[in-house]
Amino acid sequence: MYGRWFNISVVIxxxxxxxxxxxxxxxxxxxxGEPPNYRTILAAQQRQPxxxxxxxxxxxxxxxxLSTISRLPDEVTEIRSLVHFDELPLAEMTPGWLRTLLxxxxxxxxxxxxxxxxxxxxxxxxxxxxxxxxxxLDPVDDVVKLYGxxxxxxxxxxxxxxxxxYHALVHLPSDSLPEDxxxxxxxxxxxxxxxTWTVPVYSPLRPPNEPLEILQAKxxxxxxxxxxxxxxxxxxxxxxx
Numbered sequence: 001m002y003g004r005w006f007n008i009s010v011v012i013x014x015x016x017x018x019x020x021x022x023x024x025x026x027x028x029x030x031x032x033g034e035p036p037n038y039r040t041i042l043a044a045q046q047r048q049p050x051x052x053x054x055x056x057x058x059x060x061x062x063x064x065x066l067s068t069i070s071r072l073p074d075e076v077t078e079i080r081s082l083v084h085f086d087e088l089p090l091a092e093m094t095p096g097w098l099r100t101l102l103x104x105x106x107x108x109x110x111x112x113x114x115x116x117x118x119x120x121x122x123x124x125x126x127x128x129x130x131x132x133x134x135x136x137l138d139p140v141d142d143v144v145k146l147y148g149x150x151x152x153x154x155x156x157x158x159x160x161x162x163x164x165x166y167h168a169l170v171h172l173p174s175d176s177l178p179e180d181x182x183x184x185x186x187x188x189x190x191x192x193x194x195x196t197w198t199v200p201v202y203s204p205l206r207p208p209n210e211p212l213e214i215l216q217a218k219x220x221x222x223x224x225x226x227x228x229x230x231x232x233x234x235x236x237x238x239x240x241x
Contacts, residue, residue, distance in 0.1 A: 040190055062087060062088065065083045066082045067081045076121050076122065077121070079122065086113060087112070087113070112138055113137070130147075147159075193221060219237050
């Protein structure tokens with residue numbers, strides 16, 4: 001049986017995942033500059049609708065990700081993703097204050113499996129209309145689910161986990177670009193060297209007096225990437241705080 005502190009740490013990781021989803025998938029950043037938009041992203045992804053990735057952290061493979069897109073009869077496009085972590089090293093991937101909490105548990109080097117599924121629906125005009133996300137951590141049976149519906153300039157949010165339910169209404173800027181943080185972005189068309197934009201990120205894992213972090217995204221140049229067994233030149237986009 002897992003102890004009380006283990007359960008608390010798992011719940012906090014759930015909150016981390018939800019902060020990850022809400023901040024970068026749901027709460028759209030007030031983008032400054034010329035970031036890509038869903039219209040151009042979807043047009044580029046039509047040429048390669050299914051993409052799979054291996055994910056690594058500190059030089060070792062942790063899992064994989066799969067992203068697909070499909071066009072529905074009503075001209076709505078769905079972007080579906082599945083991310084699987086074989087071993088999610090909590091002690092290495094959490095903020096310093098949470099690592100202190102993990103040291104209080106009887107299992108400070110916890111490694112859990114995690115699966116995250118998400119669906120984003122993009123309307124014919126290239127705007128986000130709704131989304132669904134679910135995160136499961138083994139050996140915990142409960143699933144954290146996140147639902148969102150765009151209603152004009154408002155986003156209606158619902159977070160569910162077991163008997164817990166949370167509702168919120170969030171304002172959406174008209175020129176926003178929600179990003180999918182739990183799966184690799186397969187296409188970012190139209191980038192150029194030196195292109196920049198800012199990304200405000202909210203996370204419940206940050207200190208309560210500083211819940212918002214501003215990241216700066218910059219296209220820093222071209223690097224070679226091994227893709228499908230061959231070397232491909234690709235733009236390098238770096239996010240800094």
